[in-house]
Amino acid sequence: MLGQALRVKILPDTRFVKIAYAVEKDAEGLLYMDANQSLTGKPFVFSQSESLFARSWLLLQDAPQVRFTFSAKVKLPKGDSSLVLMSAPDNPKQVNPSGIYEFHQKNPLPSYLMSLAVGPLQYTNLGKRTGFYAEKPLISKAKQDLAPVEKMLEASEKCFGEYPWERYDVLVLPERFPFGGMENPCITYASGTIITGDSSLVNVVIHEICHSWFGNLVTHSNWADIALTEGFTTWGELTVNRMLNGDELGDMLWINEIAALKEELDGYTPEQTKLYREMKNPEGLFDNIPYTKGALFLEALKNQIGLERTLAFLNKYLKKFAWKDASVEGFLPFLKEEIGPAAYTTLKADAWFYEPGLPSNSPSFESPAFQAIGRSAKDWKNVKELSTATWKTPHWLHFLNSVYEQGVSVEQLKQLEATHHLTQKNSEIKLRFYRIAVKYGFEEVFPAMEAFLMKVGRKKLIVPIYKELCGVNKAEYAEKLIKKANYHPITQVAIDTDVTCVKK
DSSP: OOOOOOOOOOOTTOOOOOOOOOOOTTOTTEEEEOGGGSSSSSOEEEEOOTTTTGGGTSOSOOSTTOEEEEEEEEEOOTTOOOEEEESSTTOOSSOOTTOEEEEEEEEEEEGGGOOEEEESOEEEEOSSSEEEEEOGGGHHHHHHHTTTHHHHHHHHHHHHOSOSSSOEEEEEEOTTOSSSEEOOTTEEEEEGGGOOSSOTTTHHHHHHHHTTTBTTTEEESSGGGTHHHHHHHHHHHHHHHHHHHOHHHHHHHHHHHHHHHHHHHHHSOGGGGOSSOOOSSGGGGOSHIIIIIHHHHHHHHHHHHOHHHHHHHHHHHHHHHTTEEEOHHHHHHHHHHHHOHHHHHHHTHHHHHHSSSOOTTOOOOOOHHHHHHHHHHHHOSSGGGOOOTTOOHHHHHHHHHHHHHHOOOHHHHHHHHHHHOGGGSOHHHHHHHHHHHHHTTOGGGHHHHHHHHHHOOOHHHHHHHHHHHHHTTOHHHHHHHHHHHOOOHHHHHHHHHHOTTSOO
């Protein structure tokens, strides 16, 4: 995984170096999908370079503080009608009969944001700077869910300044993609799991848009500094979402994020709960700590100095470090200088990054609707007692999170499924329902759960289910499913790391 050095002797008159190389099909940064794995029955290949996987398919210095511009020419085999996409603003809108595609990225980007996708894709325009690519069977649903992308981009600009990457397009990938989204400049990768037809999970796109500033414009110096990218992006996502959808939903989203964070905090050692963590393999950093704890840090700053001053500070930060990298070590003195020593001390900024757990000034949120749902989750005996007519995805997530913690009978789960068909809801609801089904022995839905685990490759959605199977002594069953699924290498790394009951 860490690779090895390639040393090239440069002579005084050397102006160019040309290196011919081939990439093995099992390269960790590429996923090759056979014709029977795509929606259109045609082969599909796409990259995933974050965190250390660019080195598996490109010759480069694979570290976040090393930036580069690029030009590329990609030639397909004769007769191949695939589209080719890269991290560049000049991605094609239609198939080139020659099979030759050229790309130019003038803005310097770090290696983990380098991308390549080749597949049976069609382009749909959404706005003056926005559109999406998808396989034909997904276009109708995707067009409905992604319709507000231009408005999301405009709202983000009101917070963080002019969009710096010229184009913002979305590539809707097969559900085997290991992440919900990936912020490749100009061409966000989005898992097919976020396309539901009712826009219930499209907030993932707001997250990826905010990465255009946090991560793509200003990049973490090292992976230990990842909270400056993921935490600030998550805060941006939740702030923009509140602007677009109101305070009630805004509070609900925060509550659900904090619930997921606290579940991790309860299972971690103190050292694992620090925002600043050094790991040889950065794949272990992509949990809720940098995302939600990092976002709570900025929310604490907002609560102390106000939203207007917080946005002004972030814009100054973005301007100072634009097209460069930033470290926690460099960020904290900058913050202290901007808000003053007294405010810095009150904020407990050093404790947020270098001490375990959540500081005493960690923000909290309330939702009357969630309070009522929490009581229902505790007291209900029959599904008819639940007033679900107005529930949307955040309500269901809070209810299922509460049921998971408080307990439930198999008979109640049977009623839930028979009445509300939770195995047919969106992927976030399915994840929580399947965890409950495993924990409390509702094996009637295991066939549906197996189908879900075979179809989906997103780490967030499948690793918790396998961990749940470990918790009820179903290691052999979990191992059988994992072997059958043949996941993306990045997903498999997460399984090998976190699903401890399964043989490696």
